[in-house]
Amino acid sequence: MILSDKHIKKRLADKSLVIRPIVDSQVQGASIDLTLGDSFLKIKDHTSTHLNYKQEASYHKIVETTIVIAPQSFILATTNEYLGIPTDLAGIVEGRSSIGRMGLFIQNAGLITPGFKGTLTLELFNANNLPLVLKAGMRICQILLLPLSSHTDSPYQGKYQGQSKVTGSRLFAENSSPNDQEGDEPIEVIKGSDSLVKSANNEMVDNKPISIASDHAGFALKSKIIDYLTKKNIPYNDLGTYSADSVDYPDYAFKVADSINKKIAKYAILICNTGLGMSIAANRFTGIRAALCADDNEASSAKKHNNANVLVLSAQKLNHQDFSPILGAWLGASFEKGRHERRVNKIENLAKI
Numbered sequence: 001m002i003l004s005d006k007h008i009k010k011r012l013a014d015k016s017l018v019i020r021p022i023v024d025s026q027v028q029g030a031s032i033d034l035t036l037g038d039s040f041l042k043i044k045d046h047t048s049t050h051l052n053y054k055q056e057a058s059y060h061k062i063v064e065t066t067i068v069i070a071p072q073s074f075i076l077a078t079t080n081e082y083l084g085i086p087t088d089l090a091g092i093v094e095g096r097s098s099i100g101r102m103g104l105f106i107q108n109a110g111l112i113t114p115g116f117k118g119t120l121t122l123e124l125f126n127a128n129n130l131p132l133v134l135k136a137g138m139r140i141c142q143i144l145l146l147p148l149s150s151h152t153d154s155p156y157q158g159k160y161q162g163q164s165k166v167t168g169s170r171l172f173a174e175n176s177s178p179n180d181q182e183g184d185e186p187i188e189v190i191k192g193s194d195s196l197v198k199s200a201n202n203e204m205v206d207n208k209p210i211s212i213a214s215d216h217a218g219f220a221l222k223s224k225i226i227d228y229l230t231k232k233n234i235p236y237n238d239l240g241t242y243s244a245d246s247v248d249y250p251d252y253a254f255k256v257a258d259s260i261n262k263k264i265a266k267y268a269i270l271i272c273n274t275g276l277g278m279s280i281a282a283n284r285f286t287g288i289r290a291a292l293c294a295d296d297n298e299a300s301s302a303k304k305h306n307n308a309n310v311l312v313l314s315a316q317k318l319n320h321q322d323f324s325p326i327l328g329a330w331l332g333a334s335f336e337k338g339r340h341e342r343r344v345n346k347i348e349n350l351a352k353i
Contacts, residue, residue: 002030003089003145011086017145018084018117031094031142034120037078038136039063039166056172065136069104069126078166079120080137082230087114087151087242092144093122099140103128106141114148115155117226117238118163155242159264162209162235209235211259211268213252215278218271218315219244221323225269225313228324234331237265253281257288260309268310269327275314282310289344296329303333305340 003011005027011017012027019032026033041059043051051057059076069075085091090113095106105125112120122141126132134140159170210229214222219241229236239255241247249272256268270278275292282290290310291302294317302308311330313323335341 001147003147005029008032008145011089011145016086017089019081022081026139028142031144033096033139034079034081034093034141034143036134036136036138036140037080037119037166038065039078040067041076041166041168043074053171056170057168059168061166067134067136069124069132069134071126071129071131074123074125076166076168077122077124077140079122079140082119082164083112083116083143085112085114085116085145085156087155088148090114090146090148091116092146093120093141094144095141096139102132104132104134112143113156113158114152115157115238115242117161117230118235119165121160121163121167155238155240157237157239157259161237162229164230164233164235208264208266209237211237211239211256211265212270213239213256213268214241214271214315215249215252215273216241216244216246217273218278218313221271221313221315221319222269225271225323225327228327249277250281253278253290254285256310257282257285261285261287266309270310270312271315272312273314273316275312275317279312282312287348289347293326293330296325299326299330300333303330304336307335307340307344 008017008027012019012022022032026035040062042062044058044060062075067075067077083091090111092111093107095104099106103126105123105127107123107125120143124134160167212222212225212229222238226236226238237259239259240252253270256265256270259265260268270282270290272278279290279292282288288310289306289308290312291298291306291308292312292314293299293302294314299311302311308330311327313326318326
């Protein structure tokens with residue numbers, strides 16, 4: 001079964017399905033039209049004789065409102081729209097017939113898994129012997145939504161969760177050791193990019209989403225923080241909980257710690273009622289430095305002096321207050337190393353006793 005326009009509109013209205021920006025005309029009888037963004041990736045084919053699935057591919061990044069795809073050429077593109085797929089729906093992306101008849105193959109490889117959040121990266125191939133011109137904002141594809149028999153217990157938590165821009169293949173991450181992922185090659189910007197597109201070694205653009213999790217008491221605040229991250233184009237991975245039903249906070253501290261220790265994330269956010277339980281639980285894990293912060297000064301110092309890789313927040317204190325100064329201070333700060341690195345190393349050594 002595929003959702004009809006009636007049920008799509010109902011889902012959008014009650015916000016159980018999130019697609020933004022969107023206008024009414026994008027909702028078709030059994031699908032939603034998605035539009036083309038203005039950023040693209042093209043393989044650097046002059047730098048290597050072949051592609052190796054064990055190594056990250058090198059890309060040129062192109063930011064343009066008009067893109068020309070050369071004959072028999074492949075590029076990656078992105079949708080303008082951010083999607084938040086609920087845990088009881090899956091999605092399939094199909095190219096528009098009118099565009100397909102011009103020789104453009106449009107693909108989003110694989111099913112859009114329940115729980116996915118982010119923009120979609122599209123694979124475009126010009127099968128013509130002539131160049132093909134596309135414009136940002138044009139209708140490029142459509143998504144069909146398929147109801148599941150129930151909410152899944154395993155929502156998407158993969159390496160593309162929270163992506164906010166066109167994203168290259170991360171296949172190499174499945175086939176390399178953690179050490180192999182540290183030297184990611186920078187994406188070369190061709191034209192018009194903003195200042196956030198830097199070397200992949202930059203901690204805020206290393207393609208590793210921020211893990212975020214809460215218990216039931218922190219669920220409402222977590223939802224607000226996710227909206228903040230989305231608006232700031234900061235990729236994230238929502239590890240639950242997904243409702244206000246009662247759960248045990250140590251389970252979610254473990255999920256966050258595990259995501260960091262497996263190199264899926266570099267930083268994370270945890271939320272419970274007071275923040276104390278999450279702090280205690282998270283700091284039981286080697287390599288985790290969780291800091292409960294109540295203001296922007298504490299958050300900044302936690303990163304600068306203690307290299308805190310997990311920010312813990314109290315829903316009790318922040319549900320009705322502005323959390324953004326705290327989150328912004330922590331995200332914007334960097335570890336100052338020097339004498340602080342010596343002290344943090346001593347903390348890490350204590351875990352080995």
